[in-house]
Amino acid sequence: MLDQWDGRSLRTFMTVMEEKNFSRAADKLGYVQSTVTTHIAQLEKASGKKLFDRLPRGVEPTEAGAALARFARQFAALSEALEEDLLRTEQPRGVLKVRALEAYCVTRLPELLASYAEHYPEVELRLSTGFMEDMCGRVLEQKDDLGLVPRDPGHDGLEFVPLAIEELVWVRAPEGKGGGKQVYISYGNACLYHELGESSLREAGYALHDRRSFPSVELIKRMVQSGFGISLLPKVNVEEELRAGKLIALDFPLPEPVHQGFIHLKGKQLRPAAAAFMDWVRAGLA
Structure with a gap:
């Protein structure tokens, strides 16, 4: 039965329940009335039960319709919870490890680090200093999320994102x-x-x-x-x-002049905190 149902039809079903009218449900959903009728017919076919009684003043759920409504509400709640959870995974949070040249940290990053931390309070930024070979190795070993290097290392396993020209x-x-x-x-x-x-x-x-x-x-x-x-x-x-x-x-x-830039592991999707940090620094130096 489950493979014959879809979220859109259940949403239509719940709207008809609320409006007690196919026409008003169609208006609310932005559908033509025939689409609402089709969705309800699909659910009735999948369940093998009549879901609504058509009355002169509108529609009323049958006993089967009332039973389905209880599960449809649970489905809607689960759908909303899933959407919220997925949105949370897109928000910058967690530990972010960045390694950069000490000379770069001293002059260019302090104000940007402070504003980034204020804007993304759920990110624990751990900044350390090092040199290019060291930074490349740590990013490749996934010990650091990002490296800020003085030039493109030309390594097959690293993605280089240009940032600024350094005279x-x-x-x-x-x-x-x-x-x-x-x-x-x-x-x-x-x-x-x-x-x-x-x-x-x-x-x-x-x-x-x-x-x-x-x-x-x-x-x-x-x-x-x-x-x-x-x-x-x-x-x-x-x-x-x-x-x-x-x-x-x-x-x-x-x-x-050297071309400063970020490096990260090639082929691995950046976590939101790392992507936000790169965008934040690039915008701040623009």
């Missing part, structure tokens, strides 16, 4: 600070910026006396300001210091 700049301390050595300061070999800086200097024939790595962009900037060495950094990270004269831009060869 880089060489910086040094103002005149009079430091001893003249060209110490290259960076995050270290794991960082793309370190690799780009080394390549640029090598191609231009610059010789470096030493290389030193530090774990944060703020510490790198302070070391450069002290005259300890030079560094290649995202322009957005040093704009304030350049305007204030705390750092000076060097006329050194620059690599091409």
